[in-house]
Amino acid sequence: MSSFLSRESEPNSRTFYCRKEKSLGLLCSNFLALYNHDSIQTIGLDDAASKLGVERRRIYDVVNILESIGVVARKGKNQYSWKGFGEIPRALEKLKEEALKENFYISGCNKSLRVLDENGSRGSFNLKIDGQDNPSESSKHIALPFGCLDTKREKSLWLITQNFVKLFLCSDAEIITLDSAAVALLGDVHNSTAMRTKVRRLYDIANVFSSMNLIEKTHHPESRKPAFRWLGWGAKLRNGSTTALALNESKKRMFGTEITNHSLKRMKANSSVHRKLNQKENMAMHIKHECVENDNKMKQHLKQSSRGFVFGPFTPGVMPTGYKNERPVGDWESLASTYKPQYLNQALSDLFAHYMEAWKSWYAEVAGKGETHFSP
DNA sequence: GCATCCCGCCAGCCG
DNA sequence: CGGCTGGCGGGATGC
Incomplete structure (x- = not known):
C-alpha cells in the first residue's frame, strides 16, 4: 500500500532514495524556472549546479x-546565455526546414522509421542551430577538428535531440516510440x-x-508500447491558463536545498526523512x-524562503518584486485551500502553500510578459 | 520482468 | 597538467 510513506519511526535517520525526485525533467523545470527572467x-x-x-x-x-531548441546558447566556457522560450x-x-532539406523523413508511425541523408552515410547531417541572433557563435558548439566531427557530434545529446525533434516535425504520425526513434536515428538495428x-x-x-510539455507520453495505439506524442510549443501558450512550465512549476524538487542531491546517493542512508x-x-x-525530503528542514527552509535562503528557483532574489499584478490567480487560492487539507502533514501543506505562492508570482510574470506589460 | 533513466567513470579537448 | 565537457552504459528504481 502506502509503501512509500516512510513516516514511522526514525524521523531523522533514514532516507529513501527517490528517483523521480532527481529526474532530468524536474531538474529541467527547475532550471527553467530559475533562469526564465528578463x-x-x-x-x-x-552557479546553476x-x-x-x-x-x-x-x-x-x-x-x-x-x-x-534554442532556449540557451553556449557563450563560452562555463557560460551559457539565456535566450528564452521565444526562441523555441x-x-x-x-x-523543420533542415529536416526537409536533409531528406529527413519517416514513414509510418511504428515501423520503418528511417532517416536518410544524401550519401546514405547516416548521421552526417549538416546541422546547425543558431543563425538568427547568434552570429559569430555558429561554430561554437563544435570545437572539434573536422576529422572527428561526425563521430563525436553524431552522438552528442545536442544532435540526438535535434534529430529527435525532426522526427516529429517531419512526421504525420504524431506518436513515436523511442525504439523506432532510435532505429531512425541510428539506422543500424x-x-x-x-x-x-x-x-x-x-x-x-x-x-x-515532457517536463516542458513539448511532448507527452502515451502509448502507441496498436503496439501498446510506450510512446511519445508531439505537442509542440505553440499550443500551450495560446491556452492562456497553462504553460508548460506552469504545470511543472509545482513539481519542484528540492534542488537548492543544499543538503541533498550532492551527497545523497541511492542506497545511502543519511539524516533525512x-x-x-x-x-x-x-x-x-x-x-x-x-x-519530499527532509520534512523538517524543508519546512524551515520554506518558512525562511522569503529571506535569504535560496530555495532553488524560487529564490526571492530571482523574483524581485513579488507579484507584479494580480491576475487570474484568484482561483489558485481557492484551489489551494480546497486541496490543502488533503495533505498529510503540516510540512507538506506548507510546502504546498509555498508552491502556490511561487507559482503565482511566476505566473504573474509570465502572463505579464506575454502580452501587455503592466509595469516596465 | 521489463521499462526507465540516474549516476558518475573516464576519455577527449582546451588553455 | 588540471579543468571543462559530455559520451556511455552499469545497474538501481519504478511499475
Whole structure:
C-alpha cells in the first residue's frame, strides 16, 4: 500500500532514495524556472549546479538539450546565455526546414522509421542551430577538428535531440516510440548496444521535453508500447491558463536545498526523512508533489524562503518584486485551500502553500510578459 | 520482468 | 597538467 510513506519511526535517520525526485525533467523545470527572467543574461554552469543542488554533469545534460531548441546558447566556457522560450518556435522552424532539406523523413508511425541523408552515410547531417541572433557563435558548439566531427557530434545529446525533434516535425504520425526513434536515428538495428545507448539518451531527452510539455507520453495505439506524442510549443501558450512550465512549476524538487542531491546517493542512508504523496492527492491540472525530503528542514527552509535562503528557483532574489499584478490567480487560492487539507502533514501543506505562492508570482510574470506589460 | 533513466567513470579537448 | 565537457552504459528504481 502506502509503501512509500516512510513516516514511522526514525524521523531523522533514514532516507529513501527517490528517483523521480532527481529526474532530468524536474531538474529541467527547475532550471527553467530559475533562469526564465528578463534579467538573466548569463548562466554560469557552476552557479546553476549549486543553485539547483546537482552535479555539474547533470547541468550539461539539461543545457545541451535546451540549447538544441534554442532556449540557451553556449557563450563560452562555463557560460551559457539565456535566450528564452521565444526562441523555441524559431528553432523548431529551423529544424523543420533542415529536416526537409536533409531528406529527413519517416514513414509510418511504428515501423520503418528511417532517416536518410544524401550519401546514405547516416548521421552526417549538416546541422546547425543558431543563425538568427547568434552570429559569430555558429561554430561554437563544435570545437572539434573536422576529422572527428561526425563521430563525436553524431552522438552528442545536442544532435540526438535535434534529430529527435525532426522526427516529429517531419512526421504525420504524431506518436513515436523511442525504439523506432532510435532505429531512425541510428539506422543500424543490429547493433543492440548502440541501440540501447541511443534509447537511453532518448529517454533523457524525452524527459526534459515532457517536463516542458513539448511532448507527452502515451502509448502507441496498436503496439501498446510506450510512446511519445508531439505537442509542440505553440499550443500551450495560446491556452492562456497553462504553460508548460506552469504545470511543472509545482513539481519542484528540492534542488537548492543544499543538503541533498550532492551527497545523497541511492542506497545511502543519511539524516533525512522523506515522504511521498499518494498519487491520488494530486490536484487538478496535474499538479503533484513528488517526494519530499527532509520534512523538517524543508519546512524551515520554506518558512525562511522569503529571506535569504535560496530555495532553488524560487529564490526571492530571482523574483524581485513579488507579484507584479494580480491576475487570474484568484482561483489558485481557492484551489489551494480546497486541496490543502488533503495533505498529510503540516510540512507538506506548507510546502504546498509555498508552491502556490511561487507559482503565482511566476505566473504573474509570465502572463505579464506575454502580452501587455503592466509595469516596465 | 521489463521499462526507465540516474549516476558518475573516464576519455577527449582546451588553455 | 588540471579543468571543462559530455559520451556511455552499469545497474538501481519504478511499475
